[in-house]
Amino acid sequence: xxxxxxxxxxxxxxxxxxxxxxxxxxxxxxxxxxxxxxxxxxxxxxxxxxxxxxxxxxxxxxxxxxxxxxxxxxxxxxxxxxxxxxxxxxxxxxxxxxxxxxxxxxxxxxxxxxxxxxxxxxxxxxxxxxxxxxxxxxxxxxxxxxxxxxxxxxxxxxxxxxxxxxxxxxxxxxxxxxxxxxxxxxxxxxxxxxxxxxxx
Amino acid sequence: xxxxxxxxxxxxxxxxxxxxxxxxxxxxxxxxxxxxxxxxxxxxxxxxxxxxxxxxxxxxxxxxxxxxxxxxxxxxxxxxxxxxxxxxxxxxxxxxxxxxxxxxxxxxxxxxxxxxxxxxxxxxxxxxxxxxxxxxxxxxxxxxxxxxxxxxxxxxxxxxxxxxxxxxxxxxxxxxxxxxxxxxxxxxxxxxxxxxxxxxxxxxxxxxxxxxxxxxxxxxxxxxxxxxxxxxxxxxxxxxxxxxxxxxxxxxxxxxxxxxxxxxxxxxxxx
Numbered sequence: 001x002x003x004x005x006x007x008x009x010x011x012x013x014x015x016x017x018x019x020x021x022x023x024x025x026x027x028x029x030x031x032x033x034x035x036x037x038x039x040x041x042x043x044x045x046x047x048x049x050x051x052x053x054x055x056x057x058x059x060x061x062x063x064x065x066x067x068x069x070x071x072x073x074x075x076x077x078x079x080x081x082x083x084x085x086x087x088x089x090x091x092x093x094x095x096x097x098x099x100x101x102x103x104x105x106x107x108x109x110x111x112x113x114x115x116x117x118x119x120x121x122x123x124x125x126x127x128x129x130x131x132x133x134x135x136x137x138x139x140x141x142x143x144x145x146x147x148x149x150x151x152x153x154x155x156x157x158x159x160x161x162x163x164x165x166x167x168x169x170x171x172x173x174x175x176x177x178x179x180x181x182x183x184x185x186x187x188x189x190x191x192x193x194x195x196x197x198x199x200x
Numbered sequence: 201x202x203x204x205x206x207x208x209x210x211x212x213x214x215x216x217x218x219x220x221x222x223x224x225x226x227x228x229x230x231x232x233x234x235x236x237x238x239x240x241x242x243x244x245x246x247x248x249x250x251x252x253x254x255x256x257x258x259x260x261x262x263x264x265x266x267x268x269x270x271x272x273x274x275x276x277x278x279x280x281x282x283x284x285x286x287x288x289x290x291x292x293x294x295x296x297x298x299x300x301x302x303x304x305x306x307x308x309x310x311x312x313x314x315x316x317x318x319x320x321x322x323x324x325x326x327x328x329x330x331x332x333x334x335x336x337x338x339x340x341x342x343x344x345x346x347x348x349x350x351x352x353x354x355x356x357x358x359x360x361x362x363x364x365x366x367x368x369x370x371x372x373x374x375x376x377x378x379x380x381x382x383x384x385x386x387x388x389x390x391x392x393x394x395x396x397x398x399x400x401x402x403x404x405x406x407x408x409x410x411x412x413x414x415x416x417x418x419x420x421x422x423x424x425x426x427x428x429x430x431x432x433x434x435x436x437x438x439x440x441x442x443x444x445x446x447x448x449x450x451x452x453x454x455x456x457x458x459x460x461x462x463x464x465x466x467x468x469x470x471x
Binding site: 077078079080081082083109112161162163164165166170171172173175176179180182183186 | 233264265266267279280281282283284285287307310317318319320321330
């Protein structure tokens, strides 16, 4: 029996073409429309879930709004080397009974095209406890959500100059997302320091 | 016949072993890439350097994700605080006596007005991006000129970019871009800027609606930007919508007749 004749070959080629051309629209089905075109929005944690993850389900968490004054903004911008685009921040302070569990903040940093939303938890002693990627919006590079990358930030404090490729190793294929997270954790530490009266 | 069968069988075994080795290599290295700390940091050299005209011996240099300053003509270097340095720095340019300095990456542009201590991000022309990375920067009458391999833009009045020249994509370039998008998932879709400033968004919305309104009868066209508003709910079939106030009824037919009828219904009766 001649299995691979001309007709079968043609069907195979056409089938492959259908798969290739059909793949992007199929991918688009899994995407959520956004103001800047189709994007792969992946929500790993809502704010509530992230707070439970970093503080535990029995913790009492109080949100505290903070609008830095002019002097505080200057100190933050000097320490970060860039302008602040936000006007205010929300610190989530966790307690379990009398025990102070530190604070957590939700920030956004631009990856290649779109912002990555993440939470940084800082322990009572000012060192990073946990970092969680909450929302990732790009089609590539979500390897930064893994703790094998994020755990590099643990126990760092505001005196650590976090630098990609120097003391933080980026995820291959997700360099800009790695850079965004690195800059974001540094920002959280600087915000915490200035909020508590420090001068980073 | 028997010899031929032996050759085929041995070749099959050999190919199988080679294939297995390749798959194993891919699996191990792929697993390794997901564990960045195993391989240590990437050592990246500086690829953009510029001398500060205000201070003798002061230099800025940028490497991927690293910006440094030297105060002694390049002997000693220290980090500047900016941690969001462009991934692929292309050029640093100082301008004027006031400490204005520009830092261009392949897909990013930053500006500092204090010699490089604090930076602001400046949006690049829409055409500059992964498909057309920036490759040079110069300053013309104090305004940045961003150059790619196919075009150049300068900042015009009110910060808008003005095209100086731009060569359209050739057929082979378009085919290459098509294949690239096919493999990278960056396929199709209208790319509209993301706005963080509601006033800018409203202004652009009004401009677009005004421009369209000048081409067609006023009221024939409604420009709608997200986020949705409750009046759109009955014509919108999006599931699990967080702002839905009424259930979906039917799609609004996109025809001129309906728009005219709705518009006419709202008009006062003629005298």
